[in-house]
Amino acid sequence: MRHRPDPYRGYPRPQLERNEWVSLNGEWDFAIGRPGFRQALDDVRFDRRIVVPFSPEAPASGIGETGYLHVCWYRRTFARPALEPGERLLLHFGAVDYYATVWVNERFAGRHEGGYTPWTVDVTDHLTRSGEQTIIVRVEDDPADLSKPRGKQDWQLNPHGIWYHRTTGIWQTVWLEIVPPTWISELRWTSSLARWEIGLDLRVAGAWRDTLWVHVELRVGRQLLTKDSYLVLAHEVHRRIALSDPGIDDYRNELLWSPEAPTIIDGTIDLYDEHGALLDHVRTYTALRSVGVDEYRFLLNGRPYHMRLVLDQGYWPDGGLTAPDDAALRRDVELAKAMGFNGVRKHQKIEDPRYLYWADRLGLLVWEEMPSAYRFTTASVERLTREWIEALRRDVSHPCIVAWVPFNESWGVPNLPSNAAERHFVQALYHLTNAIDSSRPVVGNDGWESVATDIIGVHDYDPDPDRLQRRYHVDEVLPRLTRHERPGGRVVVLDRERHGNLPVVLSEFGGIALARDPGAWGYSCCDTPEQLAERYARLLAVVRNIDALAGFCYTQFADTYQEANGLLYADRTPKFPIDEIARATSGPTSPASVALQAAET
Numbered sequence: 001m002r003h004r005p006d007p008y009r010g011y012p013r014p015q016l017e018r019n020e021w022v023s024l025n026g027e028w029d030f031a032i033g034r035p036g037f038r039q040a041l042d043d044v045r046f047d048r049r050i051v052v053p054f055s056p057e058a059p060a061s062g063i064g065e066t067g068y069l070h071v072c073w074y075r076r077t078f079a080r081p082a083l084e085p086g087e088r089l090l091l092h093f094g095a096v097d098y099y100a101t102v103w104v105n106e107r108f109a110g111r112h113e114g115g116y117t118p119w120t121v122d123v124t125d126h127l128t129r130s131g132e133q134t135i136i137v138r139v140e141d142d143p144a145d146l147s148k149p150r151g152k153q154d155w156q157l158n159p160h161g162i163w164y165h166r167t168t169g170i171w172q173t174v175w176l177e178i179v180p181p182t183w184i185s186e187l188r189w190t191s192s193l194a195r196w197e198i199g200l201d202l203r204v205a206g207a208w209r210d211t212l213w214v215h216v217e218l219r220v221g222r223q224l225l226t227k228d229s230y231l232v233l234a235h236e237v238h239r240r241i242a243l244s245d246p247g248i249d250d251y252r253n254e255l256l257w258s259p260e261a262p263t264i265i266d267g268t269i270d271l272y273d274e275h276g277a278l279l280d281h282v283r284t285y286t287a288l289r290s291v292g293v294d295e296y297r298f299l300l301n302g303r304p305y306h307m308r309l310v311l312d313q314g315y316w317p318d319g320g321l322t323a324p325d326d327a328a329l330r331r332d333v334e335l336a337k338a339m340g341f342n343g344v345r346k347h348q349k350i351e352d353p354r355y356l357y358w359a360d361r362l363g364l365l366v367w368e369e370m371p372s373a374y375r376f377t378t379a380s381v382e383r384l385t386r387e388w389i390e391a392l393r394r395d396v397s398h399p400c401i402v403a404w405v406p407f408n409e410s411w412g413v414p415n416l417p418s419n420a421a422e423r424h425f426v427q428a429l430y431h432l433t434n435a436i437d438s439s440r441p442v443v444g445n446d447g448w449e450s451v452a453t454d455i456i457g458v459h460d461y462d463p464d465p466d467r468l469q470r471r472y473h474v475d476e477v478l479p480r481l482t483r484h485e486r487p488g489g490r491v492v493v494l495d496r497e498r499h500g501n502l503p504v505v506l507s508e509f510g511g512i513a514l515a516r517d518p519g520a521w522g523y524s525c526c527d528t529p530e531q532l533a534e535r536y537a538r539l540l541a542v543v544r545n546i547d548a549l550a551g552f553c554y555t556q557f558a559d560t561y562q563e564a565n566g567l568l569y570a571d572r573t574p575k576f577p578i579d580e581i582a583r584a585t586s587g588p589t590s591p592a593s594v595a596l597q598a599a600e601t
Helices: 249-255 326-338 353-362 378-395 420-436 465-471 477-483 529-543 578-586 591-600
Strands: 021-023 026-033 048-052 071-079 088-093 099-104 107-113 119-122 132-140 174-179 182-192 197-206 212-220 223-231 236-242 265-273 278-286 291-294 297-300 307-312 343-346 365-369 401-405 456-459 504-510 549-555
Touching: 048 071, 088 099, 099 119, 107 119, 182 265, 182 278, 197 212, 197 265, 212 236, 223 236, 297 549, 307 326, 307 365, 307 504, 326 353, 326 578, 353 365, 353 378, 378 420, 465 529, 504 529, 529 549, 529 578
Parallel strands: 307 343, 307 549, 343 365, 365 401, 456 504, 504 549
Antiparallel strands: 021 174, 026 048, 026 071, 071 132, 088 119, 088 174, 099 107, 099 132, 182 197, 197 236, 212 223, 212 265, 265 278, 291 297
């Protein structure tokens, strides 16, 4: 029982890993409830079986109900693990959309609001002495509520435009973890190239001891970087770990993380009491790298770096927002690199941590974007702010993440030019994000109507490469964009004086559709793979060589339901050969595409 991981999913919290965990993915009892009707637990008729962690809308769940699901019930049992004195049993949920309540053995155990971030319930005190233990989860998810963060989930019955099937209930891994009486509950890693050091922020939970120590070891491969111990004060450790500076640039560069050389620093952290007894042991990792902006350029490790991103919405044909397995997440990272991209813009989704793990390990930049609400209300301000803070706390240590995006295309703040309250909200989240993490650029409102940002993101689906080249001419791109151009019919920035020397990224463009199914669409269309290859190559030859741009993001990675403008079909089959995509994206043949083709051959 103590060592039953999920071979298809991988460890769900990859930067704070323990041995003592049990996956609860698999078949659960399931029932659909009635909206507004409060059922007693004994009255729920569990008449179906669902495969967790797939949402009931997804075919892979075994349910496949795409109508309006206001209330869903889940139930499963597990054998009580043998707990040592003082040990705690934690029940973790990767993500449940939207409002969840949990009972263990018919006793209320906890609740959580928010559809994209993890949460935990300590179930130790609700366990019976022996035998089977029962978990019941009730999920409420009003499909018409536009004041909650919902991303691309359609409020109409059937998907339309750029919106897709809803995601109700559990859609990421559910798991149990045994922790000692005193345990490491949270880690945060940072890095500084200027001081050549790694920052560690650590929290301890559980029974307090008068004296606690943490012992930290960090390695790159077999090379030991540091081996040191720190006193825990007031349940926390805040330390800056100085690394031995190799001096010569060649050696320094070997330690730096980038898409081309994703050097990972693996670590272990041990928690000891005052007598030297081991209380907790976790495995972790970090990296040494910096990101930032300098006038018109994006900087990686202090040097200008041109971002070649692809917009990735993270949907799968049978799983919806949930990947079929961990291999599929790794495969998506590999495919993005093989197509010549060095990064992705994860669009309207807080992605599974396992995707970020593979992006860290394999080397892929990630823009993380908050799923939007669509109505500006007091409730939407509170909900989005709370969940965005949870997302930042979950993902702040991933080296792959190089930009935070709290808003997209003024969704949820539709009247920015005329409504001061909406502008204040965007400005507030921009500054709040910087307050929590000042080490990354923040794209306040990607697409247009920037009011507070470190990068000006522009969405422009003009299909004519010549017009795009004229519009983003190197000598006059900012004056032209801020005064004369209206990509998408919107003004690019709302305060020209504050945005006069920021990097510009063409963060959505292209969207050329090649469809298998009738009714599919794109921002422009072609009829054959050969036409798509020719148009993509011509468009990218222009965009990647516009010196005024700090980067670009092509729409999109893979077809998503009715939106057929992917470079890949929804099943991840390329629409034209990978090596041709890579040549068009990055110029010379991408080493990643060569490696991928060799592996497949």
